[in-house]
Amino acid sequence: MRKIILLAALTFSVASWSAQEPHPLFRRWVGTLNLRPLHFDFFGDTMLLLNDTGALSFSIEGDSLIAWGRDTTFTVRFWFSMDRLLVLTAESTVVTMSEQSTMARPISGLWRGSPIGRSDERIELRLWRGGVASYRSRPDWEWISGEWNRSARFINLTWEEDSTEWMGQYDPNGVLSFDSTWAEGLSVFLRKVYR
Numbered sequence: 001m002r003k004i005i006l007l008a009a010l011t012f013s014v015a016s017w018s019a020q021e022p023h024p025l026f027r028r029w030v031g032t033l034n035l036r037p038l039h040f041d042f043f044g045d046t047m048l049l050l051n052d053t054g055a056l057s058f059s060i061e062g063d064s065l066i067a068w069g070r071d072t073t074f075t076v077r078f079w080f081s082m083d084r085l086l087v088l089t090a091e092s093t094v095v096t097m098s099e100q101s102t103m104a105r106p107i108s109g110l111w112r113g114s115p116i117g118r119s120d121e122r123i124e125l126r127l128w129r130g131g132v133a134s135y136r137s138r139p140d141w142e143w144i145s146g147e148w149n150r151s152a153r154f155i156n157l158t159w160e161e162d163s164t165e166w167m168g169q170y171d172p173n174g175v176l177s178f179d180s181t182w183a184e185g186l187s188v189f190l191r192k193v194y195r
Contacts, residue, residue: 023060025078029085031097038095040085107150111176113190125157125176125190133157 039050056069146159168178
């Protein structure tokens, strides 16, 4: 009887430990499909797919990933081999995807947000490859050109029009924060626009 209780306790502790482990799929995966980049990025109960404007809901059933959203709906089979995610599409194409760390995510692209306390004032920041930047804000909504460079989590922006500098921090979960760089020393939080 004592052996049965010990075995049951071990089974329960192993089951509860494995239930707390995140699914190995819950990372950022990058690959190529039909000579175009393919990115899966998992955040809690949603995922992002490269070039979609909205997040996808998803379900994992055994070795199948079912995803649906405003732009895309798909079902694929997946498995892991040698630290790679292998995805079998409906067209019977196997895509090999590698994990990408959060700090390796590209920072270039479109960012949007507002100064803290001014929800009516919108800001768009565009970071281009090669260190070129531009931003615009309401009410005039005209693009101002500049340059950017990044050192790990820190980003520096220099604007040509008035030679002002913004120094901010990059959060790998998709947020750029700038303290006291905006008019009247307001902080600005910008979120990456995925599309």
